[in-house]
Amino acid sequence: MNLQGTTISDAASRDWDVAVVGAGPAGGVAALEAAAAGRSVLLIEKKVFPRYKVCGCCLNRRVIENLREIGLGDMLITAGATPIERFVVRHGSKAASIEMDGGVSLSRSRFDAGLVLAAIQRGVTFISQTTATLGDVDSEFRSLNITAKGEKSTIRARVVIAADGLGGRLLSEHESEWISENSLIGAGAQLPDGACDVPDRTIVMAMGKSGYIGLVRVEDKAINLAAALHPNTVKNSGGLALAVQDILSECDLALQTDIDSQIWKGTSPLTRRSAHLGCERVFVVGDAAGYIEPFTGQGISWAIESARRIQPFITETVTKDWRSTLIPRWEQTYTRAISKHQRLCRQLSWGIRSPFLMQSGIRVINVFPTIAAPFTRRLGW
Ligand SMILES: Cc1cc2nc3c(=O)[nH]c(=O)nc-3n(C[C@H](O)[C@H](O)[C@H](O)COP(=O)(O)OP(=O)(O)OC[C@H]3O[C@@H](n4cnc5c(N)ncnc54)[C@H](O)[C@@H]3O)c2cc1C
Structure with missing residues (x-):
């Protein structure tokens, strides 16, 4: 093209x-x-x-x-x-799944x-x-x-x-x-198939103490990783890739690829x-x-x-x-x-910054799986 x-x-x-x-x-x-x-x-x-x-x-x-x-x-x-059919949110060892339709x-x-x-x-x-x-x-x-x-x-x-x-x-x-002044910064990379456990047609969202990461398969089965990270954590972890790795392991996820061989990009606040x-x-x-x-x-x-x-x-x-x-x-x-x-x-x-609200939200969604539907609709999903 x-x-x-x-x-x-x-x-x-x-x-x-x-x-x-x-x-x-x-x-x-x-x-x-x-x-x-x-x-x-x-x-x-x-x-x-x-x-x-x-x-x-x-x-x-x-x-x-x-x-x-x-x-x-x-x-x-x-x-x-x-098509995206599912949104899986992970926080520590807990996870909840929400059905999606239309994105x-x-x-x-x-x-x-x-x-x-x-x-x-x-x-x-x-x-x-x-x-x-x-x-x-x-x-x-x-x-x-x-x-x-x-x-x-x-x-x-x-x-x-x-x-x-x-x-x-x-x-x-x-x-x-x-x-x-509390703004997170963005970060991302495109990873090869197999780099992380991401089911087809699913957004996996890993919520950590110092930011969150979204993973989804795009065309050709490549995995798109996008993150919102606290800038101090990036500095303390030693860079974007290591900060991402820390959040993934908090959520029992791992990158099965050499992170240094990937191209990582960051954004301004x-x-x-x-x-x-x-x-x-x-x-x-x-x-x-x-x-x-x-x-x-x-x-x-x-x-x-x-x-x-x-x-x-x-x-x-x-x-x-x-x-x-x-x-x-x-x-x-x-x-x-x-x-x-x-x-x-x-x-x-603001709500997802609170571990208490995250854990409670996951518990409620697991008991009442359809409770998130009005929110996802209001967000255009
Ligand atoms: C981590 C992360 C994850 C996200 N995930 C999603 C998502 O899943 N879904 C969603 O809907 N949104 C998502 N977003 C938001 C989305 O990326 C933006 O809202 C969207 O890109 C905004 O589009 P835009 O056209 O305004 O700007 P951009 O897409 O940023 O385009 C701006 C363009 O302007 C060019 N440019 C800049 N300055 C100049 C100049 N002086 N001269 C010439 N060209 C110039 C740049 O090169 C760029 O191509 C995410 C954002 C981040 C940071």
Whole structure:
């Protein structure tokens, strides 16, 4: 799959209606929808695509519904997604199992590349290995400075969508960001089949004293491992892999592979929120707007929802004069559509820190296996 896209000089040779920075789910869907509405769209990504991304790789029902609504109903099957039927939570030697219905697992390299490919097919111009920083604004355009392999240029767009993910820096010179002092950091690796005891079609969640780990099989039976870890534990254990190993052994799980031969990636602190969701001719979507924690597996659905709900704001900015009221209006829309769903995730993330609540929860689920159903439904699973 060639996802290299255009060159920096081609990208700079014309003006764009929309420039989207970041080709994760938020950027991919924002670009695709804007192009489908007839806008000229440049999608800018700093990494080589397809690329690995630290993520649990579990897509809930809301993601699938959103994809269907934007005409990508077949995309997940074509990409090799696997249905998820069970969620097994382990805490120490105790475990509980919850039936699941409707979600799938798929590696982020396949999923994000599939979205970019669909965006290109709808008319989006893609440019990879190119980093964007925010430039000046005038009465018609916002400029972006773009750099690829030492080559620099400037492009202009009527509206810029900042979809640059967790800890994205596009707006950092213009807007402050709140980061929780108790925040965990993310970590992940893709492991070979047999590296850990993970049944097919099952999410295994290992809950430890200093973080938690999600394991799931993705296409080709590879095991995707994603973790949320206390940063001090990572330091004290001697690195991401050893911190992960400690939590797995707390839950009677073991890695049957040489951990040093795997590629481990970490993230910046997870629990954060942008002070404002934009500035003149720029709107923020996806993780760049704010994130809580991965426990509930909702980040991708929030990213896609925000990418869809930004579309009327794109239309208004492209077709009319800029008005400063657009940013508070976007913040209001975002709060109504997404922040309220993040509340339950915040409460659960607090609850799972308590060994007492974890042990009680496991006991209750084992006695009343269907008790979790209303919660999983509210979380989009
Ligand atoms: C450990 C962990 C497990 C998770 N598990 C799940 C899960 O199972 N299910 C779920 O739904 N969510 C999960 N999430 C959350 C999910 O990964 C995110 O919510 C989702 O990736 C957000 O999408 P996004 O498009 O906003 O950002 P991203 O996917 O991070 O994409 C941002 C893109 O922008 C690019 N970029 C950044 N800066 C620039 C720049 N200046 N110029 C050009 N490109 C740039 C990056 O390279 C990246 O490709 C998990 C997160 C973590 C940390």
